[in-house]
Amino acid sequence: MNKLIAIALLGLSSLALRAQTNCDDFRANLYNSDYQLLLHIDFCDESITIPGQDLYGQVPGYVGKKNNSYCWIITSAEVKDKTAHLSLINDYGSEDFTATLTQKNDSVYIFQYTDGSTFKMPNNGKWQKYPKKLEFKRQ
Numbered sequence: 001m002n003k004l005i006a007i008a009l010l011g012l013s014s015l016a017l018r019a020q021t022n023c024d025d026f027r028a029n030l031y032n033s034d035y036q037l038l039l040h041i042d043f044c045d046e047s048i049t050i051p052g053q054d055l056y057g058q059v060p061g062y063v064g065k066k067n068n069s070y071c072w073i074i075t076s077a078e079v080k081d082k083t084a085h086l087s088l089i090n091d092y093g094s095e096d097f098t099a100t101l102t103q104k105n106d107s108v109y110i111f112q113y114t115d116g117s118t119f120k121m122p123n124n125g126k127w128q129k130y131p132k133k134l135e136f137k138r139q
Contacts, residue, residue: 023079025103030136032111035128037121038064039111039136041101043077043084053091063088063111070122077101090117107138 026043041061042048048061052069064071072088082103089096097116103109113119113132120129 025082026077026079026084026101028109029139030109031139032134032136035130035134036066037130037134037136038066039101039109040064041074041077043079046077050091056091060086065121065123068122072097072119072121104135109136109138110134111136 023044026041027045028039028041030039030041031037032039039061040048043060046060047058049058050056050062050064050071050073053071056073059073059075060077061074062071063074069091071091073091074086074088076087078085084101086099086101087096088099095117097119098114099119100112100114101109102112111134113130118129119132120127122128
């Protein structure tokens with residue numbers, strides 16, 4: 001009888017945890033029109049494959065740019081409530097930084113740089129640095 005109660009409580013606690021950290025909110029294709037940045041994420045199943053870079057296998061997501069193969073790979077994502085804490089590396093593996101991604105509403109997310117290497121990407125032959133806070137919208 002005690003085992004049955006323990007199993008029932010474990011099941012209820014896992015449902016409550018799932019409700020608190022609804023990872024379905026963090027399965028999306030997001031876009032920042034100001035800088036033409038793409039943010040493809042799936043923090044639930046970590047099933048994103050970076051186009052042209054199959055070597056990395058499936059990852060939680062990446063930040064890229066249209067018409068550019070350079071990207072920042074999300075290596076880990078920990079979701080708590082409406083915020084995900086991210087670790088990212090560049091596709092060379094030489095730089096890394098941490099950031100948060102917060103869901104503001106159903107279609108708007110705020111990407112916030114927190115620490116590490118400069119968040120930059122090649123743009124028209126030059127390195128473009130990005131602001132510490134960017135707004136992304138669902139596509």
